[in-house]
Amino acid sequence: MNLPPFQGFIRGTVQVPGDKSISHRSILFGAMAKGKTTVEGFLLSEDCHRSIECVRKVGVQVDVDQTNVTIQSDGIESWQEPTEILYTGNSGTTTRLLAGILASSRIASVMIGDESIQKRPMKRVTDPLKQMGAEIIGRENSKFTPLAIQGKELSGIDYTMPVASAQVKSAILLAGLRAKGTTVVREQETSRDHTERMLTHFGVKIEEQDRVITLEGGQTLHPAHIVIPGDISSAAFWLVAAAIVPNSSLTLENVGLNSTRDGIIEVLTDMGATLDISKGQSASHEEIGTVTIQSSQLTGLEISGSLIPRLIDEIPIIALLATQAQGKTVIRDAEELKVKETNRIDAVVTELKKLGAKIESTKDGMIIEGPTPLTGGKITTYGDHRIGMMGAIASLISTDAILLDDADCIAVSYPTFFEDYKLVTTGS
Ligand SMILES: O=C(O)C1=C[C@@H](OP(=O)(O)O)[C@@H](O)[C@H](O)C1
Numbered sequence: 001m002n003l004p005p006f007q008g009f010i011r012g013t014v015q016v017p018g019d020k021s022i023s024h025r026s027i028l029f030g031a032m033a034k035g036k037t038t039v040e041g042f043l044l045s046e047d048c049h050r051s052i053e054c055v056r057k058v059g060v061q062v063d064v065d066q067t068n069v070t071i072q073s074d075g076i077e078s079w080q081e082p083t084e085i086l087y088t089g090n091s092g093t094t095t096r097l098l099a100g101i102l103a104s105s106r107i108a109s110v111m112i113g114d115e116s117i118q119k120r121p122m123k124r125v126t127d128p129l130k131q132m133g134a135e136i137i138g139r140e141n142s143k144f145t146p147l148a149i150q151g152k153e154l155s156g157i158d159y160t161m162p163v164a165s166a167q168v169k170s171a172i173l174l175a176g177l178r179a180k181g182t183t184v185v186r187e188q189e190t191s192r193d194h195t196e197r198m199l200t201h202f203g204v205k206i207e208e209q210d211r212v213i214t215l216e217g218g219q220t221l222h223p224a225h226i227v228i229p230g231d232i233s234s235a236a237f238w239l240v241a242a243a244i245v246p247n248s249s250l251t252l253e254n255v256g257l258n259s260t261r262d263g264i265i266e267v268l269t270d271m272g273a274t275l276d277i278s279k280g281q282s283a284s285h286e287e288i289g290t291v292t293i294q295s296s297q298l299t300g301l302e303i304s305g306s307l308i309p310r311l312i313d314e315i316p317i318i319a320l321l322a323t324q325a326q327g328k329t330v331i332r333d334a335e336e337l338k339v340k341e342t343n344r345i346d347a348v349v350t351e352l353k354k355l356g357a358k359i360e361s362t363k364d365g366m367i368i369e370g371p372t373p374l375t376g377g378k379i380t381t382y383g384d385h386r387i388g389m390m391g392a393i394a395s396l397i398s399t400d401a402i403l404l405d406d407a408d409c410i411a412v413s414y415p416t417f418f419e420d421y422k423l424v425t426t427g428s
């Protein structure tokens with residue numbers, strides 16, 4: 001896709017599509033509950049379709065009507081053994097959360113994903129699940145998919161997380177729900193807590209104190225109605241666009257503002273962006289609000305430690321933001337980027353360098369010097385939606401056209417991205 005250089009400013013009001021993390025959970029938890037779960041504001045992206053297809057294969061009925069979804073299930077105890085392999089595509093969230101759920105079910109199943117998923121680490125979930133008694137076989141001693149899982153009764157676990165990962169935390173908690181005894185997950189850094197919030201919404205008793213999450217086994221989920229907020233990880237692309245294109249002003253409505261996900265707001269504020277945030281009423285245990293941003297002078301800063309999990313998926317677009325900030329931006333403690341859809345440290349540094357950015361990789365992040373005017377060029381996405389969107393936003397400030405080798409991958413999380421691109425650049 002060829003994106004010509006842009007000469008105007010960013011303006012208008014955008015409602016980004018539903019949150020991807022919460023959309024996955026609505027399907028998976030709805031499939032575990034006995035009865036009818038209804039969802040509003042569902043994200044109709046490729047990754048979320050993978051979650052829907054997987055639960056359909058175990059006998060759960062899912063009806064999609066635009067962004068309204070109905071899940072009708074007889075409960076996880078009635079899941080049927082799938083005759084086909086469960087295909088999780090590009091979705092780490094589907095693969096890892098489902099691994100925990102299937103391990104505690106009573107059915108045998110096999111899961112496989114696309115080329116990228118086949119390279120992503122699974123031992124981080126298979127190890128603790130096996131400690132709970134799970135029967136899992138996977139490539140290279142359960143390091144990678146395909147994973148073959150024979151569901152059975154598990155025992156609770158007291159597990160200290162070696163990495164900040166909501167997918168690992170969720171897999172253990174979901175397995176713990178049907179296990180004997182208590183499951184305790186201890187986090188060193190807080191990762192997104194959508195699972196804990198949504199389990200509460202489904203009537204599960206779960207406690208969190210000082211990064212220690214505890215639940216008793218033998219609990220069932222009660223069907224619920226879920227309202228999904230706009231995805232702050234999608235909103236981040238427009239927030240950055242408005243921050244770096246001179247004379248811009250943009251409003252994002254109905255954005256999820258969960259405090260375990262709002263690191264991008266903190267970074268923009270600390271860099272000197274002009275932001276106005278009004279929090280609305282929470283829906284389905286998640287905070288929601290409206291964010292307005294205006295372009296302004298930006299200054300580089302350090303991003304590290306507990307802030308990293310709060311903005312892990314936003315680092316590609318934050319790197320682009322940092323190319324336009326005065327001084328140095330240092331991103332540390334972000335090794336996890338190496339095991340996403342692609343190695344996002346290498347991908348971001350290689351691709352932004354092609355556009356003339358002053359950016360270097362480090363062992364756990366990157367260092368960016370700004371402000372630097374960006375040229376056009378050919379961006380390789382590596383099939384990674386977030387690299388694709390970073391490239392598209394770069395075209396809003398580049399002097400020449402940006403050529404994206406594969407814009408289709410953006411549909412993994414944001415299928416209507418280019419409609420909103422047109423909206424914010426043309427006003428309609
Ligand atoms: O739980 C989730 O919905 C997610 C958790 C994060 O992954 P990790 O758990 O690997 O950190 C994030 O990068 C991913 O996009 C979605």
Ligand SMILES: C=C(OP(=O)(O)O)C(=O)O
Nearest residue numbers: 090091092093313340341
């Ligand atoms: C890493 C991501 O998702 P997942 O882990 O679900 O593939 C992402 O959306 O950036």
